[in-house]
Amino acid sequence: MRKRLPTSSVIDANCYQSSHRAHDYAEIVRRWKAVAKAAKLRIEVIAEQGGYRVYGLKSRAMGGGAPLYVSAGCHGDEPAAVAGLLEWAEENVEQMAHRPLMLFPCLNPWGLVNNTRHNHEGLDLNRQFHDESHPLITAWRKFIEDFRFPVALTLHEDYDANGIYLYELNPCAGHSYGEPLLQQCEQFIPREWRVSIEGRKAKCAIVRRTRGVPKLDGMPEAVMLFAEQGGATLTFETPSEFGLFDRVRAHKAFVAGLFEMTR
Numbered sequence: 692m693r694k695r696l697p698t699s700s701v702i703d704a705n706c707y708q709s710s711h712r713a714h715d716y717a718e719i720v721r722r723w724k725a726v727a728k729a730a731k732l733r734i735e736v737i738a739e740q741g742g743y744r745v746y747g748l749k750s751r752a753m754g755g756g757a758p759l760y761v762s763a764g765c766h767g768d769e770p771a772a773v774a775g776l777l778e779w780a781e782e783n784v785e786q787m788a789h790r791p792l793m794l795f796p797c798l799n800p801w802g803l804v805n806n807t808r809h810n811h812e813g814l815d816l817n818r819q820f821h822d823e824s825h826p827l828i829t830a831w832r833k834f835i836e837d838f839r840f841p842v843a844l845t846l847h848e849d850y851d852a853n854g855i856y857l858y859e860l861n862p863c864a865g866h867s868y869g870e871p872l873l874q875q876c877e878q879f880i881p882r883e884w885r886v887s888i889e890g891r892k893a894k895c896a897i898v899r900r901t902r903g904v905p906k907l908d909g910m911p912e913a914v915m916l917f918a919e920q921g922g923a924t925l926t927f928e929t930p931s932e933f934g935l936f937d938r939v940r941a942h943k944a945f946v947a948g949l950f951e952m953t954r
Protein backbone atom coordinates (compact mmCIF):
# COMPACT_ATOMS: atom_id res chain seq x y z
CA MET A 692 0.00 0.00 0.00
CA ARG A 693 1.26 3.45 -0.88
CA LYS A 694 2.32 5.49 2.09
CA ARG A 695 0.29 8.61 2.63
CA LEU A 696 2.40 11.78 2.54
CA PRO A 697 1.89 14.33 5.30
CA THR A 698 0.06 17.51 4.32
CA SER A 699 1.99 20.77 4.13
CA SER A 700 0.46 22.02 7.38
CA VAL A 701 1.73 18.89 9.16
CA ILE A 702 5.20 19.54 7.72
CA ASP A 703 4.94 23.22 8.74
CA ALA A 704 3.86 22.23 12.25
CA ASN A 705 6.67 19.69 12.62
CA CYS A 706 9.27 22.19 11.37
CA TYR A 707 7.95 24.80 13.77
CA GLN A 708 7.86 22.35 16.67
CA SER A 709 11.43 21.20 16.08
CA SER A 710 12.99 24.63 15.59
CA HIS A 711 11.09 27.02 17.88
CA ARG A 712 12.83 29.02 20.59
CA ALA A 713 9.69 29.89 22.51
CA HIS A 714 11.43 29.77 25.92
CA ASP A 715 14.60 31.58 24.82
CA TYR A 716 14.01 34.97 26.44
CA ALA A 717 17.26 36.54 25.16
CA GLU A 718 16.19 35.70 21.61
CA ILE A 719 12.67 37.03 22.22
CA VAL A 720 14.07 40.33 23.56
CA ARG A 721 16.45 40.61 20.60
CA ARG A 722 13.53 40.23 18.20
CA TRP A 723 11.35 42.73 20.10
CA LYS A 724 14.16 45.28 19.99
CA ALA A 725 14.29 44.82 16.22
CA VAL A 726 10.50 45.31 16.01
CA ALA A 727 10.73 48.42 18.21
CA LYS A 728 13.42 49.90 16.00
CA ALA A 729 11.53 49.17 12.77
CA ALA A 730 8.18 50.42 14.08
CA LYS A 731 9.73 53.32 16.02
CA LEU A 732 8.26 52.09 19.32
CA ARG A 733 9.73 53.16 22.65
CA ILE A 734 10.98 50.10 24.50
CA GLU A 735 11.70 50.46 28.22
CA VAL A 736 12.80 48.18 31.01
CA ILE A 737 9.98 48.51 33.54
CA ALA A 738 11.44 46.15 36.17
CA GLU A 739 13.99 43.41 36.86
CA GLN A 740 12.45 40.18 38.07
CA GLY A 741 14.34 37.00 38.96
CA GLY A 742 17.40 38.16 37.02
CA TYR A 743 15.47 39.11 33.87
CA ARG A 744 14.41 42.47 32.49
CA VAL A 745 10.69 43.00 31.94
CA TYR A 746 9.91 45.32 29.04
CA GLY A 747 7.06 47.64 28.11
CA LEU A 748 6.62 49.26 24.71
CA LYS A 749 4.72 52.36 23.65
CA SER A 750 4.12 53.55 20.14
CA ARG A 751 4.97 57.13 19.26
CA ALA A 752 1.33 57.58 18.23
CA MET A 753 0.16 57.24 21.88
CA GLY A 754 -1.26 60.77 21.88
CA GLY A 755 -3.19 60.20 18.66
CA GLY A 756 -6.31 58.47 19.97
CA ALA A 757 -7.44 55.63 22.17
CA PRO A 758 -4.53 53.24 22.73
CA LEU A 759 -4.83 49.49 22.51
CA TYR A 760 -3.22 47.45 25.31
CA VAL A 761 -1.84 43.96 24.71
CA SER A 762 0.15 41.78 27.11
CA ALA A 763 1.48 38.22 27.13
CA GLY A 764 3.60 35.93 29.25
CA CYS A 765 2.12 36.66 32.67
CA HIS A 766 2.21 32.88 33.13
CA GLY A 767 5.53 31.39 32.04
CA ASP A 768 4.19 28.03 30.87
CA GLU A 769 2.07 29.70 28.18
CA PRO A 770 4.66 30.27 25.44
CA ALA A 771 2.28 30.41 22.45
CA ALA A 772 0.89 33.71 23.75
CA VAL A 773 4.39 35.27 23.82
CA ALA A 774 5.37 33.82 20.44
CA GLY A 775 2.05 34.73 18.80
CA LEU A 776 2.24 38.38 19.85
CA LEU A 777 5.87 38.64 18.73
CA GLU A 778 5.26 37.00 15.37
CA TRP A 779 2.22 39.18 14.73
CA ALA A 780 4.28 42.27 15.58
CA GLU A 781 7.11 41.24 13.26
CA GLU A 782 4.64 40.89 10.40
CA ASN A 783 2.82 44.17 11.11
CA VAL A 784 5.52 46.75 11.70
CA GLU A 785 3.87 49.36 9.51
CA GLN A 786 0.56 49.12 11.36
CA MET A 787 2.29 49.31 14.73
CA ALA A 788 4.10 52.48 13.77
CA HIS A 789 0.84 54.32 13.21
CA ARG A 790 -1.42 53.04 15.97
CA PRO A 791 -1.56 54.19 19.59
CA LEU A 792 -0.39 51.05 21.31
CA MET A 793 1.04 49.76 24.58
CA LEU A 794 2.58 46.30 24.76
CA PHE A 795 3.99 44.04 27.43
CA PRO A 796 5.64 41.20 25.46
CA CYS A 797 6.40 38.99 28.47
CA LEU A 798 5.48 39.93 32.03
CA ASN A 799 7.08 36.86 33.60
CA PRO A 800 10.36 36.07 31.81
CA TRP A 801 11.68 33.91 34.67
CA GLY A 802 8.57 31.75 34.37
CA LEU A 803 8.94 31.54 30.57
CA VAL A 804 12.57 30.43 30.78
CA ASN A 805 11.71 27.85 33.45
CA ASN A 806 8.42 26.86 31.80
CA THR A 807 6.34 27.43 34.92
CA ARG A 808 3.16 29.35 35.67
CA HIS A 809 4.61 31.14 38.67
CA ASN A 810 7.30 33.78 38.98
CA HIS A 811 10.68 33.48 40.72
CA GLU A 812 8.98 34.10 44.09
CA GLY A 813 6.51 31.27 43.55
CA LEU A 814 3.70 33.77 42.97
CA ASP A 815 0.95 33.60 40.39
CA LEU A 816 1.44 37.12 39.02
CA ASN A 817 -2.03 37.10 37.55
CA ARG A 818 -3.43 37.16 41.10
CA GLN A 819 -1.16 40.00 42.29
CA PHE A 820 -2.40 43.05 40.41
CA HIS A 821 -4.04 44.41 43.58
CA ASP A 822 -0.65 44.38 45.37
CA GLU A 823 0.77 47.86 44.98
CA SER A 824 3.81 46.90 47.07
CA HIS A 825 4.98 44.31 44.53
CA PRO A 826 7.82 45.84 42.44
CA LEU A 827 6.53 44.54 39.11
CA ILE A 828 2.96 45.68 39.77
CA THR A 829 4.22 49.09 40.95
CA ALA A 830 6.28 49.43 37.76
CA TRP A 831 3.36 48.28 35.60
CA ARG A 832 1.03 50.83 37.22
CA LYS A 833 3.53 53.61 36.67
CA PHE A 834 3.97 52.65 33.01
CA ILE A 835 0.22 52.76 32.28
CA GLU A 836 -0.84 55.57 34.64
CA ASP A 837 -1.20 58.34 32.04
CA PHE A 838 -3.35 56.30 29.68
CA ARG A 839 -6.90 55.01 29.34
CA PHE A 840 -7.48 51.87 27.32
CA PRO A 841 -10.95 51.41 25.78
CA VAL A 842 -9.86 47.87 24.88
CA ALA A 843 -7.19 45.73 26.55
CA LEU A 844 -6.13 42.21 25.60
CA THR A 845 -4.26 39.72 27.76
CA LEU A 846 -3.05 36.54 26.07
CA HIS A 847 -3.04 33.23 27.97
CA GLU A 848 -3.10 29.46 27.65
CA ASP A 849 -4.93 26.82 29.67
CA TYR A 850 -3.83 23.20 30.16
CA ASP A 851 -7.38 22.18 31.13
CA ALA A 852 -8.91 23.53 27.95
CA ASN A 853 -10.21 21.48 25.03
CA GLY A 854 -10.29 24.42 22.66
CA ILE A 855 -9.93 28.20 22.39
CA TYR A 856 -12.05 30.42 24.60
CA LEU A 857 -12.38 33.99 25.80
CA TYR A 858 -13.17 35.95 28.93
CA GLU A 859 -14.84 39.15 27.83
CA LEU A 860 -15.41 41.91 30.38
CA ASN A 861 -17.26 44.51 28.38
CA PRO A 862 -19.30 47.40 29.80
CA CYS A 863 -21.14 47.73 26.48
CA ALA A 864 -23.93 45.16 26.76
CA GLY A 865 -24.95 45.49 23.12
CA HIS A 866 -21.53 44.80 21.64
CA SER A 867 -19.26 41.78 21.72
CA TYR A 868 -15.72 41.45 20.48
CA GLY A 869 -15.66 37.78 21.24
CA GLU A 870 -17.79 36.09 18.59
CA PRO A 871 -16.13 37.51 15.43
CA LEU A 872 -12.67 37.14 16.94
CA LEU A 873 -13.13 33.50 17.91
CA GLN A 874 -14.48 32.83 14.42
CA GLN A 875 -11.13 33.97 12.99
CA CYS A 876 -9.17 31.69 15.31
CA GLU A 877 -11.19 28.49 15.01
CA GLN A 878 -9.68 27.76 11.58
CA PHE A 879 -6.62 26.72 13.63
CA ILE A 880 -8.09 25.32 16.85
CA PRO A 881 -11.76 24.51 17.58
CA ARG A 882 -13.67 26.23 20.33
CA GLU A 883 -13.88 24.94 23.85
CA TRP A 884 -17.03 22.84 24.14
CA ARG A 885 -17.53 23.00 27.92
CA VAL A 886 -20.40 25.22 29.08
CA SER A 887 -18.73 25.92 32.41
CA ILE A 888 -15.15 27.20 32.49
CA GLU A 889 -13.40 27.69 35.85
CA GLY A 890 -16.86 27.62 37.42
CA ARG A 891 -18.22 30.35 35.14
CA LYS A 892 -20.93 29.95 32.54
CA ALA A 893 -19.65 29.99 28.96
CA LYS A 894 -21.73 30.51 25.86
CA CYS A 895 -20.06 29.40 22.59
CA ALA A 896 -16.68 29.52 24.40
CA ILE A 897 -17.17 33.08 25.69
CA VAL A 898 -17.40 33.87 29.40
CA ARG A 899 -18.91 37.30 29.33
CA ARG A 900 -19.68 39.94 31.95
CA THR A 901 -20.87 43.50 31.42
CA ARG A 902 -20.76 44.84 34.98
CA GLY A 903 -19.47 44.11 38.42
CA VAL A 904 -16.06 42.66 39.14
CA PRO A 905 -15.55 38.87 39.28
CA LYS A 906 -14.68 37.65 42.78
CA LEU A 907 -11.33 35.87 42.85
CA ASP A 908 -8.51 35.25 45.31
CA GLY A 909 -6.21 38.01 44.14
CA MET A 910 -6.63 40.35 41.20
CA PRO A 911 -5.85 39.31 37.61
CA GLU A 912 -4.45 41.89 35.20
CA ALA A 913 -7.59 41.96 33.01
CA VAL A 914 -9.94 42.31 35.99
CA MET A 915 -7.83 45.14 37.42
CA LEU A 916 -7.92 47.00 34.10
CA PHE A 917 -11.69 46.50 33.87
CA ALA A 918 -12.25 47.61 37.47
CA GLU A 919 -10.03 50.68 37.29
CA GLN A 920 -10.38 51.80 33.70
CA GLY A 921 -13.87 50.66 32.80
CA GLY A 922 -13.02 49.65 29.21
CA ALA A 923 -13.44 46.24 27.64
CA THR A 924 -10.85 43.65 28.61
CA LEU A 925 -10.40 40.41 26.72
CA THR A 926 -8.49 37.36 27.93
CA PHE A 927 -7.89 34.94 25.09
CA GLU A 928 -6.93 31.36 25.98
CA THR A 929 -5.55 28.56 23.83
CA PRO A 930 -5.44 24.91 24.99
CA SER A 931 -1.83 24.21 25.90
CA GLU A 932 -2.09 20.47 25.15
CA PHE A 933 -2.56 21.30 21.44
CA GLY A 934 0.46 21.70 19.13
CA LEU A 935 2.51 24.86 19.49
CA PHE A 936 2.25 25.78 15.81
CA ASP A 937 -1.54 26.00 15.86
CA ARG A 938 -1.62 27.71 19.26
CA VAL A 939 0.72 30.42 17.98
CA ARG A 940 -1.38 30.80 14.82
CA ALA A 941 -4.52 31.18 16.94
CA HIS A 942 -2.92 33.93 19.05
CA LYS A 943 -1.74 35.74 15.93
CA ALA A 944 -5.21 35.54 14.42
CA PHE A 945 -6.80 36.92 17.60
CA VAL A 946 -4.40 39.88 17.77
CA ALA A 947 -4.81 40.56 14.05
CA GLY A 948 -8.60 40.44 14.37
CA LEU A 949 -8.65 42.82 17.33
CA PHE A 950 -6.42 45.33 15.52
CA GLU A 951 -8.77 45.17 12.57
CA MET A 952 -11.90 45.62 14.75
CA THR A 953 -10.49 48.58 16.66
CA ARG A 954 -9.09 50.44 13.68
Ligand SMILES: [Zn+2]
Pocket residue numbers: 765766769846847848
Ligand atom coordinates in the same frame (compact mmCIF):
# COMPACT_ATOMS: atom_id res chain seq x y z
ZN1 LIG B 1 -2.43 32.16 31.98
